[in-house]
Structures are given as C-alpha cells and as structure tokens.
Amino acid sequence: GAVVSQHPSWVICKSGTSVKIECRSLDFQATTMFWYRQFPKQSLMLMATSNEGSKATYEQGVEKDKFLINHASLTLSTLTVTSAHPEDSSFYICSAKRQRDYEQYFGPGTRLTVT
Amino acid sequence: AQSVTQPDIHITVSEGASLELRCNYSYGATPYLFWYVQSPGQGLQLLLKYFSGDTLVQGIKGFEAEFKRSQSSFNLRKPSVHWSDAAEYFCAVGALRTGGGNKLTFGTGTQLKVEL
Numbered sequence: 001g002a003v004v005s006q007h008p009s010w011v012i013c014k015s016g017t018s019v020k021i022e023c024r025s026l027d028f029q030a031t032t033m034f035w036y037r038q039f040p041k042q043s044l045m046l047m048a049t050s051n052e053g054s055k056a057t058y059e060q061g062v063e064k065d066k067f068l069i070n071h072a073s074l075t076l077s078t079l080t081v082t083s084a085h086p087e088d089s090s091f092y093i094c095s096a097k098r099q100r101d102y103e104q105y106f107g108p109g110t111r112l113t114v115t
Numbered sequence: 116a117q118s119v120t121q122p123d124i125h126i127t128v129s130e131g132a133s134l135e136l137r138c139n140y141s142y143g144a145t146p147y148l149f150w151y152v153q154s155p156g157q158g159l160q161l162l163l164k165y166f167s168g169d170t171l172v173q174g175i176k177g178f179e180a181e182f183k184r185s186q187s188s189f190n191l192r193k194p195s196v197h198w199s200d201a202a203e204y205f206c207a208v209g210a211l212r213t214g215g216g217n218k219l220t221f222g223t224g225t226q227l228k229v230e231l
Contacts, residue, residue, distance in 0.1 A: 004158075043221045043222060043223045043224055045221075046220075093158055095159075097217070102166065102209065102217055109156070109158045
C-alpha cells in the first residue's frame with residue numbers, strides 16, 4: 001500500500017508555455033502533499049506543501065505565481081509551471097502523507113525539460 | 116531550523132564488503148530520521164526510519180542505522196554490499212510544523228559505487 005504516482009514521467013515543452021504535473025495517491029487518502037525539486041546530482045528541495053482544500057504553503061524563494069499548486073481532492077495534487085523557461089528544467093518529485101501518519105510516500109518523479 | 120550533513124559525496128566499495136554511510140543532523144528537538152535510496156531517474160524509496168524507541172533500526176534490503184543522540188548521527192550500515200545497491204542515498208530529518216504537516220530536510224546525498 002501507500003503508492004504515489006506522477007504523470008507525466010517526462011515532458012518537454014517550449015519556453016513560454018505552461019505545463020501541468022499530476023501527483024496521485026493511488027490507495028490512500030493524502031491530506032497533505034509535498035512538491036520537491038531536484039537538480040542533477042543534487043538533493044531534494046522542498047518547494048511547497050499543500051493540504052487538501054487549502055492554499056499551498058510555499059517555501060522561501062519559491063515563486064507562487066510561477067509554480068501553481070492545487071490540491072483539490074484527497075488523492076490528487078497538481079503542479080503547474082507557468083510560462084516555463086529553460087531554468088525551470090528539473091526533476092520534480094511529489095510526496096503524500098496520510099492525516100495521522102508522519103511518513104511521506106514519494107512518487108517516481110517527473111523530468112521537465114524546457115527548450 | 117533543521118539541517119542534515121552527509122560528509123561523503125562519493126563512496127566506492129567492493130561487492131561483499133561492509134558499508135557505512137554517514138549522516139549528521141541538527142535539530143532542536145527529538146528528530147524523526149530517514150534514509151532513502153534513489154536510482155537514476157527514479158523517485159525515492161524508504162530504506163528505514165527512526166521515530167523513537169530502539170536506537171538501532173532495521174530496514175529493507177539488509178540495511179540498518181543507529182541513532183546516536185550524543186553524536187547527532189544516524190549512520191546507515193550494511194554488512195555485505197551487493198552490486199544492486201549502487202545508487203544515491205539520502206538522509207533526511209523531519210520536523211513537525213505549526214498548523215500540522217511536517218517538513219523533510221534532505222542531506223546532499225552520497226553516491227555509492229559498487230565494484231565487482
């Protein structure tokens with residue numbers, strides 16, 4: 001149990017366009033979901049935390065207008081990269097947790113390349 | 116604020132040899148500690164976790180870790196490494212936040228290479 005999926009697994013988009021990444025908890029209800037960004041050969045950096053039905057909480061330095069996060073249901077959170085630029089190219093990983101759990105369950109990640 | 120240090124960026128071991136990956140953390144309260152493994156282009160897989168209780172924690176794939184409060188460490192060990200263990204290993208510390216939820220802070224990772 002506790003499986004998290006992400007879609008797409010990789011995406012290429014042109015500079016200036018927007019791209020949406022989905023994160024789904026397949027077999028549990030995720031009251032909280034997290035979005036991380038990972039640069040090549042680097043660690044994961046938390047971008048934002050989203051609670052179902054609430055606005056996301058962004059970490060310092062993360063542009064909330066650029067990285068739109070929606071957590072509309074207990075099994076789905078989306079990250080939309082708006083007006084993407086090549087510097088937004090990265091590996092984006094989501095995670096999810098149950099209400100009374102402390103552990104986060106990670107998705108397989110989405111590779112975004114902006115050309 | 117919490118922080119995690121993994122002093123070894125790269126480690127190479129021979130297959131069958133023992134392994135220890137170091138992790139030091141900084142956190143004001145009792146930490147929640149995790150070790151994750153990541154294969155290239157993949158997400159994170161949880162190896163083991165420490166919340167409380169026995170300071171020696173057993174995980175999957177034959178890994179174990181020991182929480183040492185006096186040294187602020189949570190080192191990962193495996194008595195005999197297999198070639199399939201080659202991957203990136205991340206140590207993380209978790210903290211509860213006001214309003215609920217939690218936040219994981221990751222170390223910079225240790226790249227493990229296994230020589231046959």
